[in-house]
Amino acid sequence: MTYLDFEKPIEELQKQxxxxxxxxxxxxxxxxxxxxxxxxxxxxxDIYSRLSTWQRIQVSRHPERPYTLAYIEKMTTNFIELFxxxxxxxxxxxxxxxxxxxxxxxxxxxxxxxxxxKMRQYRNFGMPNPEGYRKALRLMKxxxxxxxxxxxxxxxxxxxxxxxxxxxGQGEAIARNLFEMVTLKVPVLCxxxxxxxxxxxxxxxxxxxxxxxxxxxxxVISPESCSSIxxxxxxxxxxxxxxxxxxxxxLLQLGIIDGIIPEPPGGAHANPDEAASNLKxxxxxNLTELKKLSAEERITKRIDRYSHIGIYQTExx
Amino acid sequence: MSQxxxxxxxxxxxxxxxxxxxxxxxxxxxxxKCNGCKKVYLTTQLEENLYTCPHCNYHERVDAEAYFSxxxxxxxxxELFRELTPVDFLEFTDSKPYSxxxxxxxxxxxxxxxxxxxxxxxxxxxxxVAAMDFRYIGGSMGSVMGEKIARxxxxxxxxxxxxMIISRSGGARMQESAFSLxxxxxxxxxxxQLAEAKLPYISLMTNPTTGGVTASFAMxxxxxxxxxxxxxxxxxPRVIEETTRKKLPEGFQTSEFQLENGFLDFxxxxxxxxxxxxxxxxxxxx
Numbered sequence: 114m115t116y117l118d119f120e121k122p123i124e125e126l127q128k129q130x131x132x133x134x135x136x137x138x139x140x141x142x143x144x145x146x147x148x149x150x151x152x153x154x155x156x157x158x159d160i161y162s163r164l165s166t167w168q169r170i171q172v173s174r175h176p177e178r179p180y181t182l183a184y185i186e187k188m189t190t191n192f193i194e195l196f197x198x199x200x201x202x203x204x205x206x207x208x209x210x211x212x213x214x215x216x217x218x219x220x221x222x223x224x225x226x227x228x229x230x231k232m233r234q235y236r237n238f239g240m241p242n243p244e245g246y247r248k249a250l251r252l253m254k255x256x257x258x259x260x261x262x263x264x265x266x267x268x269x270x271x272x273x274x275x276x277x278x279x280x281x282g283q284g285e286a287i288a289r290n291l292f293e294m295v296t297l298k299v300p301v302l303c304x305x306x307x308x309x310x311x312x313x314x315x316x317x318x319x320x321x322x323x324x325x326x327x328x329x330x331x332x333v334i335s336p337e338s339c340s341s342i343x344x345x346x347x348x349x350x351x352x353x354x355x356x357x358x359x360x361x362x363x364l365l366q367l368g369i370i371d372g373i374i375p376e377p378p379g380g381a382h383a384n385p386d387e388a389a390s391n392l393k394x395x396x397x398x399n400l401t402e403l404k405k406l407s408a409e410e411r412i413t414k415r416i417d418r419y420s421h422i423g424i425y426q427t428e429x430x
Numbered sequence: 431m432s433q434x435x436x437x438x439x440x441x442x443x444x445x446x447x448x449x450x451x452x453x454x455x456x457x458x459x460x461x462x463k464c465n466g467c468k469k470v471y472l473t474t475q476l477e478e479n480l481y482t483c484p485h486c487n488y489h490e491r492v493d494a495e496a497y498f499s500x501x502x503x504x505x506x507x508x509e510l511f512r513e514l515t516p517v518d519f520l521e522f523t524d525s526k527p528y529s530x531x532x533x534x535x536x537x538x539x540x541x542x543x544x545x546x547x548x549x550x551x552x553x554x555x556x557x558x559v560a561a562m563d564f565r566y567i568g569g570s571m572g573s574v575m576g577e578k579i580a581r582x583x584x585x586x587x588x589x590x591x592x593x594m595i596i597s598r599s600g601g602a603r604m605q606e607s608a609f610s611l612x613x614x615x616x617x618x619x620x621x622x623q624l625a626e627a628k629l630p631y632i633s634l635m636t637n638p639t640t641g642g643v644t645a646s647f648a649m650x651x652x653x654x655x656x657x658x659x660x661x662x663x664x665x666x667p668r669v670i671e672e673t674t675r676k677k678l679p680e681g682f683q684t685s686e687f688q689l690e691n692g693f694l695d696f697x698x699x700x701x702x703x704x705x706x707x708x709x710x711x712x713x714x715x716x
Contacts (some may be wrong), residue, residue, distance in 0.1 A: 115662075128463070146444070165444045172674065174581045179690060190488040190682075191631060202573075211597070213697060222629070234634060243662065244641070254642030269485055272645075272665075273673075274664070274669045274670050274673050274674075274676060275665075275673065276670060276676065278675060278681070279663050279664060279665065279670065279683060280687075280691050281683070281691070282649070282691065282692075283645070283663075283664040283665065284644035284645040284648070284649050284663065284664035284693075285644075285693050286647040287646075288614075288618065288645050288646050288647070288649040288650050289646070289649070289650070291614060291618035291619075291622060291645075291646055292618045292622060292650050295615075295618060295622045296622050300608070302616070309644070311602075311611060312611075312614065312641075312642055312646075312664070315611060315614055315615060316563075318615075318646075319615055319618070319619075330610075331608065332607055332611070333603075333606075333607050333608060333610045333611040334602075334604055338669075339604055342604070343524035343525065344525065345673060348542060351641060353524075356522050356523060357604070357607045357608075358520055358607055358608070359523075359607065359608070364608055365610075367608065369608045369612060377670040402677050410480055415619070416619045416620075416622065416623065419612065419615045419616045419619040420580055420616060420618050420620060422573075422576075422578050422609065422612040422615070423573035423577050423608060423612070423616065424517055424519045424573050424606075425514050425515065425516060425573045425574045425577055425607060425612065426514075426515050426516075426517050427513045427514060427515075428513055428515055
């Protein structure tokens with residue numbers, strides 16, 4: 114397990130527990146493993162109940178955090194992954210396919226990060242190229258054709274800023290998805306499960322409902338890039354993070370998102386099964402509600418929802 | 431002065447010998463130095479050429495008003511939604527508070543936002559134009575730009591006019607964070623209504639068009655067109671070079687590059703903009 118700096122007390126307790134459990138003891142340890150586990154829970158709860166914005170961003174990037182394929186495996190059965198954009202190639206940073214969730218076929222699409230050094234490169238660190246967005250759109254259209262609801266799981270540090278990505282129209286690919294997703298006839302549920310960086314996240318993020326797991330962020334720009342542009346230095350990322358108000362708690366208050374899905378104590382990586390079960394419950398609840406509406410009602414509401422986002426003043430010229 | 435050495439040669443033509451103090455002042459703005467080829471020519475020439483260089487055809491940055499004058503017949507148009515202005519609702523502070531940035535920019539430029547919308551006729555055809563002004567925080571997209579585009583689209587649908595957006599922007603405005611990001615969604619959602627109404631949407635990209643503007647309405651035109659030599663892309667060239675640690679080739683992300691890669695319908699010289707738009711609108715109505 115990798116521990117973040119502010120998780121030191123948790124790490125200490127875990128070490129003690131391991132020691133009590135597995136060590137050879139001449140004298141019986143003063144504190145029992147059970148008691149230490151209670152303390153561990155309390156410490157986890159305490160630390161995680163008052164995370165700063167920057168700490169929460171670190172949790173969202175935890176290397177052992179579950180990614181899209183892990184959630185698909187834990188939440189669904191009969192998953193068949195579908196590959197390729199039918200035009201250029203298959204992008205490994207976005208995955209998707211049909212699966213059975215709670216007895217119903219759904220289309221699940223999400224950004225995919227790698228689980229180790231080799232895979233991180235293979236997945237391009239979860240940064241899609243245009244063909245990734247085009248694959249996602251192809252799968253969404255497929256789901257629409259067969260009247261299956263769409264679930265998108267967002268977790269990206271951004272769309273890939275590469276030479277070839279520009280040649281193949283990164284901007285156009287994202288723009289096309291925004292436009293097409295607005296009028297999809299099936300229910301579309303978007304959930305940020307990790308990082309939600311800018312257009313790269315929004316490119317699979319237009320739907321009837323937008324939810325976020327508890328320890329995630331969603332913003333117009335990453336705190337690092339924001340710091341480098343506005344402060345002309347990478348050293349102000351914490352300040353930038355606070356200014357951007359990117360946490361689920363901020364965004365719920367600002368009316369941008371519809372809900373926060375709780376994570377287990379210590380974050381999703383501490384207990385991926387519990388995280389997946391919370392996510393699944395939220396998906397089922399939201400899909401049930403969305404299915405009560407007709408396709409036309411959903412589309413009208415979707416357009417209405419986005420049309421009303423924005424804060425400005427009206428004053429006489 | 432009497433001790434001044436006299437050279438063995440003497441300039442004969444009048445005026446050459448005039449002392450600096452006695453020289454006539456050249457009024458500011460008589461000459462213009464091209465930002466492309468650096469050649470110097472008369473400002474009157476620049477104006478006649480609609481702010482393009484007579485030598486290298488470099489298209490200088492012009493403001494929203496210039497496009498309104500160029501596009502609308504008899505320069506006759508109505509500006510719409512001037513009353514919308516930005517608010518610092520997140521109390522965003524970087525090197526200075528966003529609220530202060532708003533007032534300072536307003537004082538300096540006389541503009542109230544980075545976008546202006548106007549309605550009129552081009553070549554006899556009704557057209558609603560939303561044009562950006564780069565002087566206002568880099569033409570950045572915040573809530574006001576999104577709302578002006580949304581209302582512009584409503585206006586076009588209600589009055590059955592074609593719709594045109596002239597982009598010149600660095601992308602989303604960081605100071606409005608998630609709200610800026612969501613303007614990409616908002617404008618795209620509104621464009622589906624324009625499409626439903628079967629009204630033509632022309633997206634003109636000018637120097638520069640990048641970031642969230644490119645990744646939403648700028649690339650969604652029924653006709654995607656651009657001025658020559660403009661920088662058009664999603665990620666900026668510096669970001670790409672920093673990420674890939676490679677130098678980008680000459681001409682990367684120019685209008686010509688975008689045309690070659692299939693993302694533009696055509697490139698249009700500013701001097702032919704009006705006639706071409708009129709021609710296009712005529713074809714769509716015929």
